[in-house]
Amino acid sequence: MPASHVANSSRTLFLRVCSIVALGASFSIGLAQQPLRTLIVGVDHRQTTSLNGPWHYLIEQPPARELYDDQGNVRDSGYAQNTRPNISTGPHNSEYDFYAAPTLKVPGDWNSQDPTLFRFEGVVWYQREFQFQPKPGSRTFLHVGAANYRSFVWVNGKRICQHEGGFTPFDCEVTAAAHAGTNAVVIAVDSTRHKDDIPTVSYDWFNYGGITRDVSLVTVPDHFIDDYDVHLQHGNVFSEKAARTLSGYVHVQDATAGTSVTIRIPEAGVNKTVTTDANGRAEFTADASSLTLWSPASPKLYRVSLASGSDEVADEIGFRDLRVDGTKILLNGKPVFLQGANVHAEAPLRGGRVNTDEDVKNLFGMLHDLHANFARLCHYPHDERMERYADRDGIMLWSEIPLWQRISFDKSDVYDKAVVMLHEMIRRDRNKASVIFWSVSNETPNNPTRTKFLTDLANEARRTDPTRLITSALIGPKVSEDQIRQEDPLMQALDVVGQNEYIGWYEGQPEEADRKVWTFAVNKPVIFSEFGAEAKIGNHGGDHDRWTEEQEANVYEHQFAMMRKIPQVRGVTPWVLMDFRSTTRNIPKLQDGYNRKGLFSEKMEKKKAFEVVRKAYEGHTIGKAE
Incomplete structure (x- = not known):
């Protein structure tokens, strides 16, 4: 096994490896070619604009020539451009029309919605319009909870991101591609199985394809909280003191060193302000006046507010300690x-x-x-x-x-x-x-x-x-x-x-x-x-x-x-x-x-x-x- 495994792991956090096989040819999109991509934590606790509901769809039977060219490269022409055919004067537009196409419910797999797609594995194109109003000093992302397995996203004909993996979320920035008024998003989802996928070609569950989880627009300030971790301080042993001490970090995207971050947990008496380092990360330790620890018998959650500049995220978090002692699993000691x-x-x-x-x-x-x-x-x-x-x-x-x-x-x-x-x-x-x-x-x-x-x-x-x-x-x-x-x-x-x-x-x-x-x-x-x-x-x-x-x-x-x-x-x-x-x-x-x-x-x-x-x-x- 190459020694580069561990060394490469940190740089791959926001990068995608995408191996595409199409039309009998293999094509690899390498790590170095992939744009840096933000993954926003706690989207379900932010104000968002839902894009759930009916999306128009078109089916590409293999080989998917509208998505991949003869070398397996992803095409930015054809369906991705979302044009309409001019039936009176031309020109041709690859002979498709999303606006006249039927709809699928998003979120939802295509297999259980369209009987003709029950066992279909391949490419389905999704399209819908959304309203957008640019706000100075802000950024907007398209958040997709999950789509199986490979996804390619265009807004107004511009490809803004792609993602591999059928069960985790991804966020695509639409700020530059969108304009005031009506915009159109096209997402091509390919559920085709390949040997070097995760999972691979054979598994004992149904290969549900499509946009299977929530889709929304998330608007945040230019500098915003994209990641955080708030937990009980995890020392060598569990103790009463540890059960009253919280630690973790807050990351502010594109923040300069010294940016203030405030962590508030009113019910636990926590009100802590720290500053970011050069990487936008602010680590903290805070003493809590008292904590009821989370357990099956008492699933206590605390309202945790994280703020930096004009951005604020409020989450509900429980605190508990996990460890093993010999053959015992210990929860809160x-x-x-x-x-x-x-x-x-x-x-x-x-x-x-x-x-x-x-x-x-x-x-x-x-x-x-x-x-x-x-x-x-x-x-x-x-x-x-x-x-x-x-x-x-x-x-x-x-x-x-x-x-x-x-x-x-x-x-x-x-x-x-x-x-x-x-x-x-x-x-x-x-x-x-x-x-x-x-x-x-x-x-x-x-x-x-x-x-x-x-x-x-x-x-x-x-x-x-x-x-x-x-x-x-x-x-x-x-x-x-x-x-x-x-x-x-x-x-x-x-x-x-x-x-x-x-x-x-x-x-x-x-x-x-x-x-x-x-x-x-x-x-x-x-x-x-x-x-x-x-x-x-x-x-x-x-x-x-x-x-x-x-x-x-x-x-x-x-x-x-x-x-x-x-x-x-x-x-x-x-x-x-x-x-x-x-x-x-x-x-x-x-x-x-x-x-x-x-x-x-x-x-x-x-x-x-x-x-x-x-x-x-x-x-x-x-x-x-x-």
């Missing part, structure tokens, strides 16, 4: 056992990507029915609404980037992309008290190249945010004997070990789990991060009849019996909370395009396994916090 479920960003009832308050409320309602205190948000960053709801609701979260299985771990540009995605996830959510784990991967092959890649990435996560715990979901060793020892060297880089296994479904019979004796080569906390079996709701039979609710429930009974005997277990997340779409699940009448391992159906119907898990969680009978 006390051991905690995590009982939860894996959650995909699949909307209950209606289907498609999660992007509404109602979607989030439904998912958390199912978690509450289970008596869960924890959720693994798999296998990519979810809509920011999830973290906001968890902050208020007291549910602890695991958040991860989509390094899933067959990643090109031998390529430095793929590592660079992983670092960018990691930074974007952390930057967006580092002030969310509910997020307790950053995960760097799921089910990756155990070899030296992969281990170096993920160890470097885990260390980068730890440097970027030393206040949270780092984890990853491991596979192996192969479950064939009663003695099972996990020796994956990646565990050395983790604070908490995630272990996936499917005894009773992919391997052996459910009862075989009872005899298994697990040991781990590290003395660290272990979370059984995936386990379970598939069952179609309403399909009944015996305890060993596959695809029945009874067999799924039987698997859980024996899984829990096994886990109770493992001293290091500090959490469990069954796979999965709710059935979700996957193009790899194609057994008619049993799967019909769904992964059926849910405790709930996609219509929120409870399977028999739900009651097994609910009872165990309610009685706290699986494992101990210490």
Whole structure:
């Protein structure tokens, strides 16, 4: 693995690596060619102009000749110019007309809105108009919560930015491209999969394409707060003094050295003014008169006001301490056992990507029915609404980037992309008290190249945010004997070990789990991060009849019996909370395009396994916090 991995990580924070394959040719947009790009934190707590709603759309069947030329370069002509055809006198305009085109709802994936696009993977062009009034001394950005997978943005025919990655936000400055009055924005979204993408060409969830999260215009002063971190001071040990001391930083974009920044938390008696350094960063430490620490039992949030010049951001932030002590996970100095479920960003009832308050409320309602205190948000960053709801609701979260299985771990540009995605996830959510784990991967092959890649990435996560715990979901060793020892060297880089296994479904019979004796080569906390079996709701039979609710429930009974005997277990997340779409699940009448391992159906119907898990969680009978 190239030694440049770590050295390059800081310079890639606001840079994109974009590998495009089109028309049979490969083209790479290198780091040096990409413009610096701002990523604004806390957009959902600023005054914005929503651009949600109907957007006109046009479909490009592969090869996408309007987006890419014969060498794979992105074209700024054609659809990007948003012209209208002159049907009487010409000239031709590539023969398209956004204004006469149908509309898609934004946010929303195209697959669940247009039946002809249900399995479409390729390029869809979006267009809409917006009103703009320039204000002296201000800048305006187009904020996109997420679009899958590659996005290219033009305003009034001028390309203003591009982004790779389907699950993190990006901001495009429109100040210079927009004019007073009516303006038009065109966004080309390409969901085509490529080998060196993250995730890569094959994965076990549905490849929802489109602008899947909120879009808005954000107007800020010339010098504005784009990033901040406010947290409990994280010392070597947790103490009462540390529980009353806050620290962090505020970054002011384009600020000169000595610019004043004020941090106010009235309820905690904090009113602190500091100044920026030459890089626009103002670090601070502040004593709080008293703090109620955030926990599932008391999810206390404080109003935090950050101000510099004419800019001010008000956020709601909870304060808590996380660390490990041997095999214990400590929250605010006390051991905690995590009982939860894996959650995909699949909307209950209606289907498609999660992007509404109602979607989030439904998912958390199912978690509450289970008596869960924890959720693994798999296998990519979810809509920011999830973290906001968890902050208020007291549910602890695991958040991860989509390094899933067959990643090109031998390529430095793929590592660079992983670092960018990691930074974007952390930057967006580092002030969310509910997020307790950053995960760097799921089910990756155990070899030296992969281990170096993920160890470097885990260390980068730890440097970027030393206040949270780092984890990853491991596979192996192969479950064939009663003695099972996990020796994956990646565990050395983790604070908490995630272990996936499917005894009773992919391997052996459910009862075989009872005899298994697990040991781990590290003395660290272990979370059984995936386990379970598939069952179609309403399909009944015996305890060993596959695809029945009874067999799924039987698997859980024996899984829990096994886990109770493992001293290091500090959490469990069954796979999965709710059935979700996957193009790899194609057994008619049993799967019909769904992964059926849910405790709930996609219509929120409870399977028999739900009651097994609910009872165990309610009685706290699986494992101990210490």
